Structures are given as structure tokens and as C-alpha cells.
Amino acid sequence: MSEPAALRFVKGIGPKRAAALEAVGIASAAGLLEVLPFRWEDRRAFARVADLVPGGPDTTLDLRVASARLIRTRQRGFSIFQATLEDASGAIKAVWYNQPYLERVFTKGARVVVFGHAEIDRRGEIVLANPDYERLDADDAAGVHTGRIVPVYRKLGGLTSKALRAAMHGVVEGLGPADVLDPVPAEVRLRHGLLSHADALAGTHFPPGEVSMTDLAERRTPPQRTLAFTEIFLVQLALAARRDAAVKAPRAAHYEIPEALREKLAKVLPFKLTGAQKRVLREIGDDLRSPHPMSRLLQGDVGSGKTIVALMALLVAIDNGHQGALMAPTEILADQHARNILALLQRSGLPVKVAVLTGSQKAAARRRALADIANGHAQLVIGTHALFEAGVTFKRLGLVVVDEQHRFGVMQRAALVSKGSRPDVLVMTATPIPRSLALTLYGDLDLSVLDELPPGRTPITTVVRTEKDRARVYTGLRQEIARGRQAYVVVPLVEETARTDLKAATAFASFLKKEVMPDLVVGLLHGRMKGDEKDRVMSAFARGAIQVLVATTVVEVGVDVPNASVMIVEHAERFGLFQLHQLRGRVGRGSAKSYCVLMVGEDGRGAASERLRTMEATSDGFKIAEKDLELRGPGAVFGTQQHGLSDLQFLAVILRDPALLDAARAEAQRLASEGRAEGLLAELTGGWRQRLELPALG
Ligand code: ADP
Numbered sequence: 001m002s003e004p005a006a007l008r009f010v011k012g013i014g015p016k017r018a019a020a021l022e023a024v025g026i027a028s029a030a031g032l033l034e035v036l037p038f039r040w041e042d043r044r045a046f047a048r049v050a051d052l053v054p055g056g057p058d059t060t061l062d063l064r065v066a067s068a069r070l071i072r073t074r075q076r077g078f079s080i081f082q083a084t085l086e087d088a089s090g091a092i093k094a095v096w097y098n099q100p101y102l103e104r105v106f107t108k109g110a111r112v113v114v115f116g117h118a119e120i121d122r123r124g125e126i127v128l129a130n131p132d133y134e135r136l137d138a139d140d141a142a143g144v145h146t147g148r149i150v151p152v153y154r155k156l157g158g159l160t161s162k163a164l165r166a167a168m169h170g171v172v173e174g175l176g177p178a179d180v181l182d183p184v185p186a187e188v189r190l191r192h193g194l195l196s197h198a199d200a201l202a203g204t205h206f207p208p209g210e211v212s213m214t215d216l217a218e219r220r221t222p223p224q225r226t227l228a229f230t231e232i233f234l235v236q237l238a239l240a241a242r243r244d245a246a247v248k249a250p251r252a253a254h255y256e257i258p259e260a261l262r263e264k265l266a267k268v269l270p271f272k273l274t275g276a277q278k279r280v281l282r283e284i285g286d287d288l289r290s291p292h293p294m295s296r297l298l299q300g301d302v303g304s305g306k307t308i309v310a311l312m313a314l315l316v317a318i319d320n321g322h323q324g325a326l327m328a329p330t331e332i333l334a335d336q337h338a339r340n341i342l343a344l345l346q347r348s349g350l351p352v353k354v355a356v357l358t359g360s361q362k363a364a365a366r367r368r369a370l371a372d373i374a375n376g377h378a379q380l381v382i383g384t385h386a387l388f389e390a391g392v393t394f395k396r397l398g399l400v401v402v403d404e405q406h407r408f409g410v411m412q413r414a415a416l417v418s419k420g421s422r423p424d425v426l427v428m429t430a431t432p433i434p435r436s437l438a439l440t441l442y443g444d445l446d447l448s449v450l451d452e453l454p455p456g457r458t459p460i461t462t463v464v465r466t467e468k469d470r471a472r473v474y475t476g477l478r479q480e481i482a483r484g485r486q487a488y489v490v491v492p493l494v495e496e497t498a499r500t501d502l503k504a505a506t507a508f509a510s511f512l513k514k515e516v517m518p519d520l521v522v523g524l525l526h527g528r529m530k531g532d533e534k535d536r537v538m539s540a541f542a543r544g545a546i547q548v549l550v551a552t553t554v555v556e557v558g559v560d561v562p563n564a565s566v567m568i569v570e571h572a573e574r575f576g577l578f579q580l581h582q583l584r585g586r587v588g589r590g591s592a593k594s595y596c597v598l599m600v601g602e603d604g605r606g607a608a609s610e611r612l613r614t615m616e617a618t619s620d621g622f623k624i625a626e627k628d629l630e631l632r633g634p635g636a637v638f639g640t641q642q643h644g645l646s647d648l649q650f651l652a653v654i655l656r657d658p659a660l661l662d663a664a665r666a667e668a669q670r671l672a673s674e675g676r677a678e679g680l681l682a683e684l685t686g687g688w689r690q691r692l693e694l695p696a697l698g
Pocket residue numbers: 271272273274277300301302303304305306307308430454455558560562589
């Protein structure tokens with residue numbers, strides 16, 4: 001490849017902007033082109049003011065500023081910027097809140113392009129509220145910012161969408177065939193009817209005039225499909241290469257699962273395993289006896305019984321003379337695992353030494369645990385993030401289990417894995433990742449699914465309630481308590497550490513305690529409490545000494561108190577659907593009928609009602625995740641930020657077009673099996689390499 005064109009020589013960029021872009025990691029014109037628009041605007045022809053209808057679709061208008069003024073309200077720091085904008089057909093009012101600097105953009109007579117829809121304001125006037133805008137200057141070239149479908153970018157390195165568009169246009173104009181490397185081999189491109197990378201980028205930034213806006217929005221145009229294929233192909237190539245390396249690497253030790261061990265394991269089991277649990281254990285057992293280290297993702301809905309599966313695997317490793325580590329995302333969960341596992345071990349008489357390691361342990365306990373882990377005395381180590389900290393040394397770490405893995409960053413997992421010499425790895429999650437996405441995020445993992453709940457569970461009744469139902473809700477809660485059951489009341493925190501919110505949670509707990517249920521034992525649990533204090537509250541709740549537990553979302557994942565049968569979620573509209581599913585999963589764990597009450601504030605009622613109705617309608621985690629995906633996007637639902645994949649602009653395509661994924665994956669695997677993966681990956685530019693480095697399990 002020729003030297004990448006330096007940014008500062010690109011028309012429309014110059015030294016200052018080039019430096020700003022370099023500061024955010026974009027060093028060349030080719031690198032800049034990889035920054036894709038997040039949407040496109042149809043500026044081939046503009047809508048007319050006269051044709052605007054309230055509640056109509058988003059449209060683009062080409063307007064002139066007739067007048068504008070900033071209104072400061074009596075409320076401090078709150079301002080409204082109001083402009084009257086006109087075209088040949090008429091004038092319309094536009095308003096923006098708290099953007100006083102707009103005074104400098106919307107100067108009288110300026111030409112602005114705005115994008116938004118009309119609505120009726122409180123005075124009954126038709127208005128554009130908070131539309132997107134772009135000021136056009138007299139010397140702005142037609143054909144870049146108007147008269148075509150234009151790309152809209154997220155701000156980057158201080159450059160606005162418009163500045164980026166100008167820069168991209170400059171780059172695309174000057175693009176020679178040798179300026180952009182083709183990451184996909186020509187034979188593969190040919191076979192799948194793909195464009196060259198340069199053409200794909202150019203056609204994505206500046207789509208030709210006849211393209212359909214819907215196709216663009218859904219990433220279906222030929223240039224976009226080429227880019228999606230490329231991205232998936234490269235990720236799959238990297239995963240295949242990694243997988244090949246892992247397969248070639250032999251495991252540190254051979255495991256065996258003799259009959260005697262099977263009998264021991266059977267004694268630990270407090271119940272009969274479900275068919276799904278048995279099947280998954282067979283899959284894990286096969287991995288553990290195979291000559292190569294295990295890398296397995298165990299996916300199972302809330303309450304499907306992942307913990308016992310993990311424990312069985314850990315006991316196999318331990319029986320074979322290795323240490324096992326179980327990592328949980330919260331102290332509450334780590335302590336709960338320790339408590340439950342110790343009880344199971346004790347009951348069965350299996351002599352396994354357990355050490356617990358959490359962040360807020362007392363110094364002496366921590367020292368003891370660290371020593372035991374280092375000298376191998378501790379066979380099973382249960383803990384939080386503390387497990388992968390620098391000072392922790394394992395004697396012989398054989399198996400790493402990561403519970404609720406989506407709560408951990410990939411790097412954190414890798415840090416723990418690196419404490420052993422190629423240990424087996426089992427990661428567990430309740431998030432029902434669609435197969436296509438799982439392959440992308442975890443293509444180097446084998447997948448096991450627990451698709452069966454333990455028997456005897458009664459479905460949970462879920463209802464949405466408002467303030468006026470509150471008294472009735474508490475009556476219901478009391479009835480359940482009178483039956484000997486327990487309840488959670490979850491209050492949202494914007495941030496677990498925010499003081500004001502914490503005060504609200506504490507205040508709510510004492511309100512319940514004093515005003516509503518003075519005769520009941522009410523406890524409070526939140527993330528800012530000390531470790532042993534949390535453990536005290538949680539154990540008290542687990543043994544039934546606390547009847548109503550007011551908690552923040554620290555109880556969202558993993559907490560298992562089967563006697564609890566009521567989950568009340570305050571301000572349910574503030575939670576994501578899948579989060580609500582996880583919260584609801586804290587009840588319905590025993591055989592008793594359980595209830596989940598979603599309280600909504602009056603304000604949240606309208607917008608939230610559709611989302612929350614999903615919760616009333618189904619308890620199927622997969623359906624809920626799908627809906628959540630639709631409403632909030634993959635990043636929010638699957639925590640893909642943690643995989644470095646928020647950059648994967650085409651996650652949406654992956655979900656919608658599994659055939660494309662399969663094709664890209666098949667090609668990548670074929671090339672890898674021919675030994676060509678490393679070579680192809682080595683040719684990639686820095687930007688790509690950075691992105692591909694991240695979805696590593698270590
Ligand atoms: P999750 O998959 O959400 O981590 P857990 O492992 O916490 O689920 O299990 C949920 C509850 O179901 C626990 O109380 C556990 O003891 C119980 N459980 C798990 N497997 C079975 C089974 N096969 N039969 C009966 N109860 C089970």
C-alpha cells in the first residue's frame with residue numbers, strides 16, 4: 001500500500017483539524033474514512049414549510065433565519081432559544097432548550113438546513129422542537145451539504161458533522177485506487193459480489209442519488225453490505241486464528257472423571273438435575289477431558305440453575321489436583337456463592353478448602369486468603385474483581401468460571417485467565433444472546449445453553465401499577481409476608497455512588513419502616529455499604545430474618561433467596577427491559593406463587609407503558625431481550641461496549657442478516673484452515689488491528 005495520505009493535506013482539513021483528529025486516534029485519510037455516518041439525510045429535495053403537518057415524519061428544510069431571540073426564564077440556568085425560519089412557502093417557529101450559543105449560529109439572514117418534525121406547542125402553535133440543524137455558509141459547495149443524500153456524523157475530535165462531511169468529501173474526491181487497502185481478498189469479494197473497499201467507503205459516505213433512504217437506514221445498500229461483510233469477516237478471521245492457536249496449544253494437565261468422582265459429585269447435588277443441566281455437564285465434561293483447554297459460554301435464563309453446573313465443573317478440576325476460581329460481579333453475589341457452596345460441601349462431607357476474596361475484606365482475612373491461594377491450600381477460590389488484581393497468585397489455577405460475564409470487561413476476564421497456565425474457562429450469562437451475535441462476540445467460544453427451568457416453578461404474575469394503587473400494593477405485600485414469604489422493594493439509582501440518590505433510597509426505606517410497615521422487619525441494602533455490612537443484611541434476608549428488603553439494583557443479578565415471592569420495582573420506567581427481567585428473576589425461585597409489581601410514576605406512564613406491557617405479557621427472557629434490542633439497541637442490551645464492538649457499526653446487520661454473517665464466517669474459517677489468517681491479519685492497518693484485539697478472551 002502507498003503511504004497513507006496525511007490528513008493535513010486533505011482539502012477542508014488543514015493542520016489544526018488534522019491535529020484534533022490525530023488526538024482521537026485518526027492519523028490518515030484512510031483512517032478517517034473508516035468513521036462512518038450514523039445516519040443520512042435526504043437533501044436531494046427539501047420539504048416546504050407550507051407542507052409541514054404536526055406529528056408528521058422527520059423532514060429536511062432549507063430555511064433562512066427571519067428572526068431569533070434567546071429567552072432566559074426565571075428558573076436559573078434555563079433558557080429557550082427561539083427562531084422564526086422561513087422559505088418561499090412560509091415561516092415556522094423553531095425552539096431549542098438550554099442551547100444559548102445558538103444565538104451565534106442563527107443570525108438574522110443566515111441559511112440553515114434543519115431536520116426534524118413539526119408538533120403543536122402549548123400555545124397551539126405549530127413548531128419545530130429541538131430539530132437538528134446545520135448552518136450553511138455562502139461559499140459552501142453545493143453537492144456536498146445539499147442537493148444530495150448527505151451523511152450525518154457524530155461529533156469527533158471537536159469536528160462537527162458538517163466539518164467531517166466536508167473533510168470526508170475532500171478525501172473521497174482525491175481517493176486513488178491504491179489509497180485504501182482491501183482487507184478482503186479479491187477472490188472472496190468476487191464470490192460474494194462485493195465492491196472494493198474504496199468504493200464501499202465512498203458509496204457509504206456519499207450514496208449515489210438514486211438510493212432508497214430506507215435501504216440506507218437499514219444498512220442494505222451494496223456499499224454498506226460490503227462494509228458489513230468486511231467487518232464480520234475480519235472479526236471472524238481474528239477469532240478463527242485465535243481458536244486455531246488455542247487448539248494447537250495443549251492443556252497443562254489431563255483431567256479424568258472416574259466413577260468414584262461421579263459418585264462424590266452426585267452426593268453434592270441437593271436435587272435432581274434437569275435434562276438441560278445434564279446435557280451441559282456432559283458437554284463440559286467432554287471439554288475437561290479433551291487435550292485442549294475449554295473455552296465455553298454457558299447461557300441460561302435467570303433461574304435456570306447455572307450455579308450448580310459451575311460447581312460440578314469446579315469440583316472436577318479440584319479432584320484432578322487443580323485450583324478452581326469462581327468470579328462474580330458483586331460482593332453480594334460472591335458471598336452468596338460462598339455461603340451456598342460451603343453449605344453443599346458440608347452437607348455432602350466433601351473436604352474442599354474454600355477461600356473467599358473480595359475488595360472490602362479485613363486485612364487479616366485477606367492476607368490469609370492470599371497465602372492460601374498462593375500455596376495451593378485453597379482449592380476453590382470465590383471472589384469478585386479482587387481475584388484478578390496484581391497481588392493474587394494462584395499455585396495451580398486449572399479452571400476459571402466467570403458468573404454473569406456480561407458484567408465484566410473482556411480485559412478483566414483475560415487478567416484472571418492469565419493467572420493460570422492456559423486454564424479451562426467457563427463464562428456464564430443470563431443474557432440470551434442471539435446465535436448470530438454470540439458468534440460475533442464469542443466466536444472463539446463453544447456455546448452451551450440451559451433451555452429448561454428446574455421443575456415446580458410457578459409462573460410469576462407481573463402487573464404495572466401507579467401511585468393511586470400504592471395502598472393496594474402494600475396490602476398485597478402484607479398478605480404474602482403473612483404467609484411467611486419475603487419481599488424485595490427495588491429503588492432505582494442513577495448511579496450507585498450518587499449521594500442524593502442514596503439519600504432517597506435510605507429515606508424510602510425508613511418511610512416504609514415507620515409509616516407503612518412498622519410491624520415488619522425492613523432491611524436496606526445498597527452498593528455503598530461496607531462489605532461485611534452487606535453480607536450481614538444479605539444473610540439475614542437469606543435466612544428470613546429480614547422480611548422486606550429495600551435495595552438498589554445491587555440485587556439485580558444472581559441473588560437467590562427462594563422464599564422471596566414479591567418483587568416491587570419503584571420507577572420501573574427507568575429500567576431497561578432486560579434489567580427488569582433480571583430483577584423479576586429474584587422471585588419465582590421456589591415453588592410458591594410469586595408477584596412482580598412494576599410501579600410507574602405518573603410522568604413515566606405513557607412512554608413506558610408499551611415497554612412495561614412486554615413485562616406483563618411474557619416471562620421469556622429471549623423475547624424480552626429482543627424487544628429491548630429493538631428499543632435500546634445492541635450496545636445497551638448486550639453490553640457490547642465491553643467487547644470493544646461499539647465500533648462495529650454493523651451490529652444491526654449482523655442481527656438482521658444471518659446469511660451474510662454465515663458467508664463471512666465460512667470464508668474466514670476456510671482461510672484460517674488454509675493457514676492464511678495470520679498473514680491476512682498482519683496486513684491490516686492499525687485501526688483495524690485495535691478493533692480486533694478487543695474481543696479476546698485471553
Ligand atoms: P441462575 O441460572 O440464575 O444462576 P441458580 O443457579 O441461582 O440460577 O439457580 C436458581 C435456583 O434454582 C436455586 O435456588 C437453585 O438451587 C435451584 N435449582 C437449580 N437447579 C435445580 C434443579 N435441577 N432442581 C431444583 N432446583 C434447582
